[in-house]
Amino acid sequence: MVMDRLRTLGGWLARRAENVLVLMLGAMFAVFILQVVFRYMLNLPIGWTHEISVILWLWIVLFGSAFVTRESEEIRFDIIYGAVGRRARRVMAVVTAAALVVLYTISLPAMADYVSFMKVERTAYLKLPFNWVYAIYLAFAVASIARYLWLGWRAMRGNAPEAFDPTKAGSGV
Amino acid sequence: MTSPFALCILAIVTLSLLGLPIGHAMIASSILYLLLAGQDMSIAAEQLLNGMYTNYVILAVPLFILAAELMNIGSMTERLLLFCNALVGRFRGGLAHVNVVQSLIFAGMSGSAIADAAGTGRMMQAMMTKDGKYPASFAAALTAATAVVGPIIPPSIPMVLYALVSDASIGFLFLAGVVPGVLMAGVQMGIVGLTARRRDFPVEPPIPLRELPCITWRAFPALMMPVVLLGGIYGGATTPTEAAALAAAYALLISAWLYRSVSLRDAYGSLAYSARTTASIGMLIAGALVFNYVVTVENIPESIKILLSGWNLSPIGFLLLVNGILLVLGCMLEGTAILLIVVPVFIPTAKALGIDMVHFGVVVVVNIMLGLITPPYGLLLFIMNTITGVPLRDIVRDCMPFLAAMIAALALITFWPGLSLWLPRLMGYQG
Amino acid sequence: QAKPNLRFSAVFSEQDIRAEMMKRFGEAIKEDFTLQPYFGGNLFKQGTELVAMQRNNLEMGNIAPQDISNQIPEWSIVTSAYLFRDADHLKKVFASDVGSDLKKAAEDKLNIKILGPTYFGARQVGLRPKKKITTPADMAGIKLRMPGGDAWQFLGQSLGANPTPMAYAEVYTGLQSGAIDGQDNPLPNVQNMKFYEVSSQIVLTSHLVGFDLLCVTDRVWKAMSPQKQAAFQAAADAAMDWSAKQHLDKEKELVDFFKKQGLEVYTPDVAAFRDFAQKKYLASDLAKSWKPGMIEKINAL
Ligand code: NA
Numbered sequence: 071m072v073m074d075r076l077r078t079l080g081g082w083l084a085r086r087a088e089n090v091l092v093l094m095l096g097a098m099f100a101v102f103i104l105q106v107v108f109r110y111m112l113n114l115p116i117g118w119t120h121e122i123s124v125i126l127w128l129w130i131v132l133f134g135s136a137f138v139t140r141e142s143e144e145i146r147f148d149i150i151y152g153a154v155g156r157r158a159r160r161v162m163a164v165v166t167a168a169a170l171v172v173l174y175t176i177s178l179p180a181m182a183d184y185v186s187f188m189k190v191e192r193t194a195y196l197k198l199p200f201n202w203v204y205a206i207y208l209a210f211a212v213a214s215i216a217r218y219l220w221l222g223w224r225a226m227r228g229n230a231p232e233a234f235d236p237t238k239a240g241s242g243v
Numbered sequence: 244m245t246s247p248f249a250l251c252i253l254a255i256v257t258l259s260l261l262g263l264p265i266g267h268a269m270i271a272s273s274i275l276y277l278l279l280a281g282q283d284m285s286i287a288a289e290q291l292l293n294g295m296y297t298n299y300v301i302l303a304v305p306l307f308i309l310a311a312e313l314m315n316i317g318s319m320t321e322r323l324l325l326f327c328n329a330l331v332g333r334f335r336g337g338l339a340h341v342n343v344v345q346s347l348i349f350a351g352m353s354g355s356a357i358a359d360a361a362g363t364g365r366m367m368q369a370m371m372t373k374d375g376k377y378p379a380s381f382a383a384a385l386t387a388a389t390a391v392v393g394p395i396i397p398p399s400i401p402m403v404l405y406a407l408v409s410d411a412s413i414g415f416l417f418l419a420g421v422v423p424g425v426l427m428a429g430v431q432m433g434i435v436g437l438t439a440r441r442r443d444f445p446v447e448p449p450i451p452l453r454e455l456p457c458i459t460w461r462a463f464p465a466l467m468m469p470v471v472l473l474g475g476i477y478g479g480a481t482t483p484t485e486a487a488a489l490a491a492a493y494a495l496l497i498s499a500w501l502y503r504s505v506s507l508r509d510a511y512g513s514l515a516y517s518a519r520t521t522a523s524i525g526m527l528i529a530g531a532l533v534f535n536y537v538v539t540v541e542n543i544p545e546s547i548k549i550l551l552s553g554w555n556l557s558p559i560g561f562l563l564l565v566n567g568i569l570l571v572l573g574c575m576l577e578g579t580a581i582l583l584i585v586v587p588v589f590i591p592t593a594k595a596l597g598i599d600m601v602h603f604g605v606v607v608v609v610n611i612m613l614g615l616i617t618p619p620y621g622l623l624l625f626i627m628n629t630i631t632g633v634p635l636r637d638i639v640r641d642c643m644p645f646l647a648a649m650i651a652a653l654a655l656i657t658f659w660p661g662l663s664l665w666l667p668r669l670m671g672y673q674g
Numbered sequence: 675q676a677k678p679n680l681r682f683s684a685v686f687s688e689q690d691i692r693a694e695m696m697k698r699f700g701e702a703i704k705e706d707f708t709l710q711p712y713f714g715g716n717l718f719k720q721g722t723e724l725v726a727m728q729r730n731n732l733e734m735g736n737i738a739p740q741d742i743s744n745q746i747p748e749w750s751i752v753t754s755a756y757l758f759r760d761a762d763h764l765k766k767v768f769a770s771d772v773g774s775d776l777k778k779a780a781e782d783k784l785n786i787k788i789l790g791p792t793y794f795g796a797r798q799v800g801l802r803p804k805k806k807i808t809t810p811a812d813m814a815g816i817k818l819r820m821p822g823g824d825a826w827q828f829l830g831q832s833l834g835a836n837p838t839p840m841a842y843a844e845v846y847t848g849l850q851s852g853a854i855d856g857q858d859n860p861l862p863n864v865q866n867m868k869f870y871e872v873s874s875q876i877v878l879t880s881h882l883v884g885f886d887l888l889c890v891t892d893r894v895w896k897a898m899s900p901q902k903q904a905a906f907q908a909a910a911d912a913a914m915d916w917s918a919k920q921h922l923d924k925e926k927e928l929v930d931f932f933k934k935q936g937l938e939v940y941t942p943d944v945a946a947f948r949d950f951a952q953k954k955y956l957a958s959d960l961a962k963s964w965k966p967g968m969i970e971k972i973n974a975l
């Protein structure tokens with residue numbers, strides 16, 4: 071019962087996270103068009119659009135990787151991963167999850183220190199303190215730790231991770 | 244090379260082989276390096292965040308992905324296929340030629356080979372294998388081979404990534420890809436022609452000439468995409484980065500307004516897919532930015548330059564070496580990763596040898612693209628295998644003649660810089 | 675005991691005069707330190723060196739005054755148009771009491787030691803259209819590419835132009851296609867980036883004396899004995915003076931070079947530009963953070 075409800079809640083949160091991600095990409099697209107229209111058609115160059123689109127790009131990547139991207143969509147090197155059986159894949163998943171969780175966790179205090187240090191600088195147009203803009207890294211790191219703890223735990227319990235799907239892999243080439 | 248660096252490389256290789264996404268593998272291993280070298284671990288976050296924040300031109304990547312997606316949701320693909328069929332269907336092996344021309348035109352609209360194969364592969368396969376016209380393995384191999392042209396002709400996501408690591412001008416890189424891209428398509432048509440005669444492929448019933456204007460008109464907005472794009476850049480309306488947004492806007496406009504084939508749900512779907520893809524490529528870029536700090540602080544590109552200068556390579560010798568290395572790596576590694584991790588290491592040497600950075604970019608991108616159809620790791624082969632169910636072995640076998648012919652074309656592109664640089668020079672490039 | 679390593683990161687390339695300046699400096703301090711330079715923004719991105727130094731991840735840097743003013747607003751005075759007359763005036767001001775005040779304000783807060791200003795050329799306006807420019811009124815409506823950020827865009831407005839931000843790497847094609855009408859950079863940059871190929875004229879406005887500040891972290895500086903500090907400073911002074919002279923010679927050479935390339939190169943009514951710009955700056959919010967009387971003191975030097 072509790073697990074089911076948690077799963078429903080998780081699915082709902084995942085869909086909302088995707089909504090946010092789509093909103094960010096849509097906003098970035100709109101801001102670009104605005105920038106071209108203002109400079110080329112109205113001869114009124116604006117600079118803050120630059121800043122918004124760069125912040126959005128940073129957030130799309132880190133927020134998206136933390137909360138939206140599925141395992142099957144990640145770019146990975148899968149000659150071995152795709153070829154071995156479920157058992158081997160489970161062992162591999164436990165090893166990589168452990169490495170990621172350990173390294174991301176021990177570096178987390180240093181990362182938090184840097185992000186909070188960045189309060190000394192502000193963005194050029196909107197004057198946003200950089201510690202806010204860069205805080206998304208901390209969300210990304212914490213979410214990655216949580217995600218890989220879960221993946222590792224699931225692999226230990228006996229669930230092999232999803233196989234790789236080339237038609238879904240988000241490669242840009 | 245220090246021992247923390249050696250351990251960092253070992254960690255990247257091991258974690259990637261064990262299946263950790265490459266972006267995470269690079270970030271985690273770089274953190275390990277900083278820890279072992281006694282440096283501030285927060286440098287990893289610093290490099291990732293500042294690198295992403297200050298590389299404005301990289302924003303073209305998500306926008307080109309979006310443009311390709313918006314192209315795919317409209318009925319544009321069908322209209323294009325009709326147009327290609329009217330154009331080359333009447334020759335022996337007509338549908339095979341259609342496949343080549345379709346990819347060439349698609350290349351002018353999209354910056355990604357994956358988008359071409361994934362977007363049109365299913366439809367192309369159904370058309371070609373209907374009533375047993377073409378062997379399924381040949382059709383699948385052909386779709387994979389023709390998709391290679393996608394990022395050689397502008398727009399091109401790999402060229403944007405190359406511009407990121409080399410500081411070469413995106414505008415000129417785009418122009419430089421046009422002739423080599425057409426050359427590659429020509430070479431493919433040559434192979435199709437030879438095979439068609441040998442295996443006696445069918446001819447499509449010729450489309451009456453009076454229908455041609457109508458078919459062309461229906462495909463016209465799609466055909467205009469490269470004109471809009473390069474016109475935007477060279478007509479002074481947009482920077483190359485903004486041109487990516489213009490391309491997406493144009494795709495949306497013709498799909499939604501002219502072809503009236505886009506629902507809100509479709510539009511949301513393409514935005515969502517593009518955003519997910521952006522996040523996963525972005526992670527790779529982020530990882531490469533962090534790892535690049537490690538490589539730089541260890542002076543690796545400089546060391547390679549010194550090592551190679553000891554060999555007294557001529558520019559051509561160096562280019563051949565790079566071709567060899569990239570083709571071998573392409574058999575094993577993902578293209579974006581090669582571009583972001585391996586190519587930067589060669590750039591100081593290429594500059595020192597006086598190799599034109601735009602020409603070098605074309606050579607590099609063609610190599611990366613050929614890597615998509617070289618086994619064991621060839622993303623286009625995998626896609627066609629997944630879409631069609633044809634065994635990988637058979638696709639690979641039928642792909643080989645195309646691969647060989649395109650490697651010959653690559654040699655021509657390598658030895659003859661003028662082939663790439665003619666068009667940029669015409670538009671004022673001094674190099 | 676091994677010599678301490680001094681990592682130095684800069685955005686200029688290995689072929690730049692300033693790279694040679696750093697090699698000379700490294701040679702002069704090699705008894706006590708190993709200078710390890712990284713060029714082309716390869717180690718730390720442009721504008722991020724200051725924070726890297728504050729966090730002791732970088733020992734030396736050539737820091738833009740704009741980056742300092744981002745953290746210490748009163749420094750925006752040295753980023754304003756027509757403050758310094760030339761390289762000589764720049765050096766004099768930083769050697770004076772005013773300079774000491776400014777340096778102290780930065781050093782106390784940023785944990786760095788400022789060794790001095792490194793001149794890299796006066797910023798001039800390069801244009802694609804042939805329109806003759808005499809006064810700021812002639813700049814009206816001209817889309818002048820300026821670096822991103824309010825402070826830079828304001829500098830463009832203080833020239834009477836219509837400033838537009840654009841990535842440095844896109845400026846060449848921007849000029850070629852007419853997306854922008856012009857750019858403002860020191861002449862050596864105009865040559866490096868080949869902007870002259872896509873321009874018809876260079877207006878010698880000399881509106882901003884371009885300089886960075888050669889800095890070393892407090893941690894390194896305070897670990898030195900007073901004699902070592904003096905020797906370190908003397909080595910920096912010699913290298914900076916050499917570099918300034920090289921840049922001045924280069925600027926003279928380049929005026930002839932651009933003329934040979936068929937460009938119009940001429941001096942506008944600089945007094946009119948100065949008046950217009952200084953009025954704009956004094957009326958702006960930026961001037962509120964300036965120490966009273968400082969501008970007069972600088973003008974008097
Ligand atoms: Na095709």
Ligand code: NA
Nearest residue numbers: 350393396398
């Ligand atoms: Na393309």
